[in-house]
Amino acid sequence: MFNLNPDHIETIQSIHHHPTWTPTFQTSIKPDKEAASWDDDYWDGHINIKVYTDRSDHDRGVGTATILFKIGRSGYRSLKYYLGPSNLHTVYEAEIMGELLGSELLCQE
Template sequence: AVVHLSSLPSSHPLYTPICRAAKCYVAKHHSPLHHLFHITGVDPTKLKTIFPVQHCPSYLPSFTKHIAQSNDLALASAEDTLSNTKAVVYCDGSGYKNNIGVAAILYVNRKELKALKLYIGPKTQHIVYEAEIISILLGLHLFTDLAYRLPAKVILDSNSQATIKALFNQCPYPAHYLLD
């Protein structure tokens, strides 16, 4: 019940009394809210709200996906893609030494044209899945540099099956706001 109350939006009429009750345990005239927040120790300001998906249920993406069955097939597919497609962006997000970062590299005619790297933050505040989504956003940003000369077929390549599947899944979950 405390977590549910703590996750109410700021527009809700109970939001202000909940924040006040959680802030301090008063000496006299305790309300049930004071008792709940004192016993559980939940801080409403530290909870992250996951918002519902902003697409209609009939939403269909304007792109296709392909997930290889094995690493060998994925490597062969990547080599084939690079040789047969004019513009390809490879995206990756990862965690290293308790930090999270992302990178995206744009290849045009099999030559590296541009690369973007971004430090997201420490692992205590971010997850690798979030970094994978941000790497796709970086990849899309690289395609905007080609907007005036963009070929008919472009490929955005990611090694995260969860992220690829999430692009077609319209259920709310952590970091989904990045895909909206």
């Protein structure tokens, strides 16, 4: 009916953990822009470096960008990377690449 070829279907493995597993880090996703801005301002007084990443699949292309701010230094440093067309790449890949770019910026500090 759909003329699908199993050889052309990509299988993406899911990530799973033992039910008692707890991460060694804390994730905090704020409910709105104002809360996120307040939280961001709060951390300005507690850390020296902030790294942000973003990724997208836009106009059938997948890419990522990373930016690093160092408190007390004007300006910022950034890296971006275009993975390629979205029929060959996923936003998940772009997310991983964004983390790698962030690691590179941190290593250069």
